[in-house]
Amino acid sequence: MGGLVGFHRQRGHMAADVIDRIFGLFERHGAAHYGENASQLQHALQTAALAREAGCSDSLIAAALLHDIGQLLGNAGEAADSHGIDAQHEATGARYLNDCFNKEVFEPVRLHVAAKRYLCAIEPDYFAGLSRASVLSLRLQGGPMDHAEVAAFEAEPFFTDAVTLRRFDDLGKQADWHPAGLETYRALLKTLIAIP
Numbered sequence: 480m481g482g483l484v485g486f487h488r489q490r491g492h493m494a495a496d497v498i499d500r501i502f503g504l505f506e507r508h509g510a511a512h513y514g515e516n517a518s519q520l521q522h523a524l525q526t527a528a529l530a531r532e533a534g535c536s537d538s539l540i541a542a543a544l545l546h547d548i549g550q551l552l553g554n555a556g557e558a559a560d561s562h563g564i565d566a567q568h569e570a571t572g573a574r575y576l577n578d579c580f581n582k583e584v585f586e587p588v589r590l591h592v593a594a595k596r597y598l599c600a601i602e603p604d605y606f607a608g609l610s611r612a613s614v615l616s617l618r619l620q621g622g623p624m625d626h627a628e629v630a631a632f633e634a635e636p637f638f639t640d641a642v643t644l645r646r647f648d649d650l651g652k653q654a655d656w657h658p659a660g661l662e663t664y665r666a667l668l669k670t671l672i673a674i675p
Contacts (some may be wrong), residue, residue, distance in 0.1 A: 494672040497579045501548065501668070502661050508551040514612030516654040519550060520661075525651030528658035530644070537667050538583035539640055543647050544664055546588045548572040569593075581673045582637070590632075590641035591648060592620055597632045598645060599623035610652055 509520030517525060527544035535543070549572030573589035595613065598605040600623040609617065617623075624632060632638060 494669045497672055498665055498668050501545065502665075504548065504551040505661060511550075513550060514615065515610055515652050517652045517656075519547060521653075521657065522648075522651050523547060524658045524660065525653060525656055526644075526647045527664065529647040529650055533643075533647075535643065536583070537671060538581070539587060539644065541580065541584045541664070541668055541671050542587040542640070543644055543651075544668075545572065545576060545584070546591050546644055546648060548575060548588070567592075579672055581671065583640075584671060586635075586637035587640040587644045590635060590637055591644050592616075593624075593632055593635075594641040594645035595648075596621060596624045597629060598642065600625070600629055608649060610649075613649070 505520050505523065509518060509523070511519050513519065515522060523544050523546075526546060527540055530540045530543035547568060549568030549570070552568075552571050552575060569589055569592040573585045576585040576588055595609075595617060599609075599617065606614075606617075606623075635641070
């Protein structure tokens with residue numbers, strides 16, 4: 480019995496370490512704007528708040544909170560605005576999250592840029608609602624999908640979650656909205672940590 484208690488205690492410490500590392504990234508880089516009206520931290524919190532308000536699963540709320548974490552790794556966030564390149568922050572972020580979360584969290588993160596390209600292809604009015612920074616990055620990311628890309632994206636297991644996340648992503652860029660802070664997500668993230 481003591482071994483089981485010790486295992487759960489160790490797992491709890493490991494989960495806390497993972498969350499502290501993630502929150503540390505936001506503390507160090509969350510004030511950056513990367514061409515948007517809201518800071519990276521505001522954007523993450525707004526996107527997660529929208530998912531929470533919509534009654535999404537805990538996994539999708541976590542994905543909404545962490546979808547742009549790749550922007551906070553290795554100066555990826557500055558790539559499009561300052562250097563005119565696509566640093567593929569969605570792939571970087573998904574790889575980072577893959578080490579400690581299940582697919583339900585990191586796959587929508589991996590697909591949220593593809594979801595933007597998809598929505599540009601299938602919804603005539605979608606492009607007009609994009610922020611200036613999203614328009615710039617769209618060009619670097621390949622522009623709207625063609626028919627074959629649309630079909631392949633719709634076959635992705637987490638296609639629906641990715642599109643849902645993308646819609647929250649687009650709405651979560653308000654300069655004057657300051658929703659509940661990171662700590663309000665600690666317990667939720669802790670339940671989702673997948674440490675072997």
